[in-house]
Amino acid sequence: MALAETLREDRGWESVSLEIQCRPSGEYRLVAFHDAVTRVTGTGGGFQVVLDPDYQLPQPGLHQEPGTAAPAGDSELAVTRFRAYLERRATILGQLDELPPPATAAAIDEAERRLGRRLPADLRALYLIADGDGVGYETRGLFRGNTWLSLESLVAERTEWGAGEPPWFGWDLEWDAVVFDTTPAKTVRRCGGHPGWVRFGTSEDGNFLAVDTDPAQDGRPGQIIRTGRDYHDGPHYVAESVTSLLGHYLELLDQGAYEIRGEYISLLEPARAPDLRQIIGDIPDEVPSTVQAIHINDATALVDLAPLTAAPNLRRLRRNKCSSRMKLNAVFGRSRSSR
Incomplete structure (x- = not known):
């Protein structure tokens, strides 16, 4: 270990391997080398050679054609549906959800400047009603159990996750990584992360709801996706806009597809068709x-x-x-x- 540490300091190597060959005569041969050759982790076995450890494999979605369709969201309809959603929740719970004060237009402009992206019009309109759904340490989980992030938290998430860049876990885990297409196909870029994905909701477990401002060829700006810890194989398509997502929540309430858990409402999604991917x-x-x-x-x-x-x-x-x-x-x- 002392020899390896000396070599690390002398050569500037991050890691050192030592190979010793000993002969019955007492002669030996010692070779020290940098770990450009390593064993592949997992049950498959084998070796990999990494000549440039700083190089990262490109995400296939970066080369997809961009979407050209208009946004599906409608700011006026989104506001109408959001207020109706709050009213129906109040009827069920027997009290109004306590929400923070609205954000100002200037605050939204500043958040967009820091994001480098403009929020979809329907999501922007909701921030003019309330700046997220958290008051102190309490959140309402309005987006089907997901905390609606304040503008400050939304920008902070962006900064923490490197402006939406795909995560890189090193060559041991990434050399055979595959990113799947979502369903419907060609709506969301095949990436583990993307600067065009703005996270506005979190389930507090490393997974997020995001608005997609840079969709693939068959997608629409402002569509809703899920991304994060459990979506390393690619994002999951949720809805074509915040507006349509709110409409879906109203339908679930109308159908009685919910459970009351204390002061919270848990929306129940119908059983999904099996994933045929x-x-x-x-x-x-x-x-x-x-x-x-x-x-x-x-x-x-x-x-x-x-x-x-x-x-x-x-x-x-x-x-x-x-x-x-x-x-x-x-x-x-x-x-x-x-x-």
């Missing part, structure tokens, strides 16, 4: 065209990959303890990258 297990006879990943484990016979040609957006194929009888380029295409 991933398959774990055997390959079905008919593969949905939406499949983007499949994990085959412990197959007892040869696995026929031919059905996967029906999934043009397949991006990750993992096989563990099994054999296949089809060349992978027939599945992914000769010019298609699995990333």
Whole structure:
């Protein structure tokens, strides 16, 4: 350890490996080298060579065509729906939600200047009603249990998360990372994070609601997405705007799809259709065209990959303890990258 530390200081290396070969004669050979070659973590084994540790793999969504559609949000309708939402909550709870004072137009302008992004008109209109939903240490969780961030907290989140840049966990974890497309397809950029995503709500667990100001080709500015800790494979599409999201909340209240928990209302979403983007297990006879990943484990016979040609957006194929009888380029295409 003392020798390694001396070499680190002398060469400026972050880490040092020592290899010693000893012979019966007493002769030995000592080689010290920088850890450009490392073992790959996980069960797959193997080695990786990182010649430039500062280089980060580009996010596929950065190269997608931008959206050209107009925003779906409507500031007047959003205000009407928000006030109706508060009134119905008050009827259910027997009291009005206590909210902070509204933000001023000047404060919103300053927040947008610091963000480097203009808020969607419908979200901006809500801040003119209340500056988030927190009073002191108490929050109302108006966005289906998510705390609505004040302008100050919204800007702070932006600063803390590096202006929306994708997180980088190092080459050990990122060399085979895949970012999936969301549903509907081509609405949100295939990125782990993006400067155009402005987080305005948090579930206090590292996950966020965000407005997307820079959507993919089939998306609309101001659409709502979920991103954060549990969305390392890509963001999740929620709604086309804050306006439509509030309309959905009103529908849930009208349907009685909620539970009262003390002074809070928990909105209950209907059961979702199964996620057809991933398959774990055997390959079905008919593969949905939406499949983007499949994990085959412990197959007892040869696995026929031919059905996967029906999934043009397949991006990750993992096989563990099994054999296949089809060349992978027939599945992914000769010019298609699995990333």
